[in-house]
Amino acid sequence: RCPACRNYKPHYEKVARLFNGADAVHPGIILLTRVDCALKINTKLCDKFSVGHYPMLFWGAPPKFVGGSWEPKQEKSDIHVIDDARTADRLLNWINKQTSSSFGLDDQKFQNEQLSSNVSDPEQIARAIYDVEEATSIAFDIILEHKMIKPETRAPLIKFLQLLTAHHPSRRCRKGAGELLVSFDDLYPTDFSSSQKQDDDKSQVTNFQICGKEVPRGYWVGAQ
Known part of the structure; x- marks a missing residue:
């Protein structure tokens, strides 16, 4: 690991502890994760994001x-480089500007959050459902983006949608899964060609949001 990364690690972790981990002050809002580009297994990933100096942070x-x-010369991108994060204060200020928030490095948990978990706490339940909705939406986006609906995966996917419709804790995810299940045979008949059919139905399915349009999305900060 490079000296610059070692020097930056305490700053990065100071911010990460606010949002990630069992003792996070603001859990479920932002996910910070890091990738070691010195490891051979991460070479292709780091190349995809044109990592040219260390540390390099993305949002x-x-x-x-x-x-x-x-890519550095990419005019429009949904991924941005955090260019002013040399210290924990600067990184958190950058995050605050992006999220219109006022997080502070000295933030502490509210007193009731320091007590033992209470599964009957409505706020805790709502937060858990939010996380499951987020995960369900992302998983479905991955399935569509990588064209994983194929003749050989058709039956397992139907079972998956049936499970979501019957047992998902979120009402809107149950509704979305049920709507897709009703239309599934029309969109993907037993004799469909995976590549051609998914291209034909791109406008119908790719924009389908299984948990509804109002599902809130957090942000990830990736450090390379």
Whole structure:
């Protein structure tokens, strides 16, 4: 690991602790994760994002990092480089500007959050459902983006949608899964050609939001 990365690590982790981990003060809002470009297994990933110096931080919505990339001369991109994050204060200020928030490095949990978990707490339940909605929406986006609906995956996907319709904790995710299940045979008949059919139905299915249009999305900050 390069000296610059070692020097920056305490600053990055100071901000990360606000949002990530069991003791996070503001959980579920922003996910910070890091990638070690010195490891051979990460070479292709770092090349896709044109990592040219270390550390290098990126900002974007979760689905944009899945199969996404970044280039320095790219005029329009949903992924942005954080260019002013030399210290924990600067990084958090940058995040505050992007999210119109006022997070502080000295923020602490409210007293009731320091108590033992209470599964009957409505706020805690709502937050858990939010997380499941977020994960469901991202998973479905990945399935569509990578054209994973194929003749051989048709039956398992139907079972998956049936499970979502019957047991998903979110009403809007149950509704969306049910609507897709009703139309599934029309969109993907048993004899459909995966590539051709999914291209034909791109406008109908790619824009389909399984948990509804109002599902809130957080942000991930990726450090390379």
